[in-house]
Amino acid sequence: MKEYSIVTKSRDETHELGEKLGRSAQPGMVFLMNGDLGAGKTTLTQGIGRGLGVKKQITSPTFTIMKIYHGRLTLYHIDAYRMEGIDQDLGFDEYLNDDGLTVIEWSQFMPALIPDEYLSVTITLLDEDQRQFDMNAAGERYERLLEELK
Numbered sequence: 017m018k019e020y021s022i023v024t025k026s027r028d029e030t031h032e033l034g035e036k037l038g039r040s041a042q043p044g045m046v047f048l049m050n051g052d053l054g055a056g057k058t059t060l061t062q063g064i065g066r067g068l069g070v071k072k073q074i075t076s077p078t079f080t081i082m083k084i085y086h087g088r089l090t091l092y093h094i095d096a097y098r099m100e101g102i103d104q105d106l107g108f109d110e111y112l113n114d115d116g117l118t119v120i121e122w123s124q125f126m127p128a129l130i131p132d133e134y135l136s137v138t139i140t141l142l143d144e145d146q147r148q149f150d151m152n153a154a155g156e157r158y159e160r161l162l163e164e165l166k
């Protein structure tokens with residue numbers, strides 16, 4: 017399955033969606049997240065952390081650019097919001113070959129980090145509590161991941 021869309025009606029439902037992704041994630045995977053401020057990128061990542069068994073509270077990495085959490089896989093949580101227009105190699109790409117899971121919020125602002133294969137998640141704010149998640153799988157591993165979400 018290359019594409020999958022789902023609407024969640026609460027923060028809890030988004031956590032559950034993320035949890036499924038976290039449980040199915042495999043070493044070296046990269047999830048790209050885009051969508052307006054407040055869409056739910058960090059909320060989805062919190063669920064992913066839960067699915068990976070991360071105990072620590074996951075918070076927005078906006079001011080630190082990257083935070084690292086330890087679970088079944090190491091979670092590299094990047095927020096590229098402040099990287100818009102900055103075209104420099106900060107060495108983050110080293111993590112993309114790692115055995116961990118890399119989640120990049122605002123990946124559009126860090127095109128150099130986008131690998132050939134990835135799961136992209138575009139989040140649209142429908143109303144106060146409803147969010148639409150449009151997922152796109154590039155690569156077989158990610159297509160299988162979407163199958164598991166159904």
Ligand SMILES: Nc1ncnc2c1ncn2[C@@H]1O[C@H](COP(=O)(O)OP(=O)(O)O)[C@@H](O)[C@H]1O
Pocket residue numbers: 024025026027028029030051052053054055056057058059060076121144145146147
């Ligand atoms: N269905 C939903 N899914 C995710 N977040 C939701 C939902 N409904 C309301 N929210 C709220 O929207 C906000 C999303 O914030 P956040 O995840 O930090 O967004 P982003 O990282 O995309 O800027 C949170 O305050 C959350 O409680």
Ligand SMILES: [Mg+2]
Pocket residue numbers: 057058059076095121
């Ligand atoms: Mg965020």
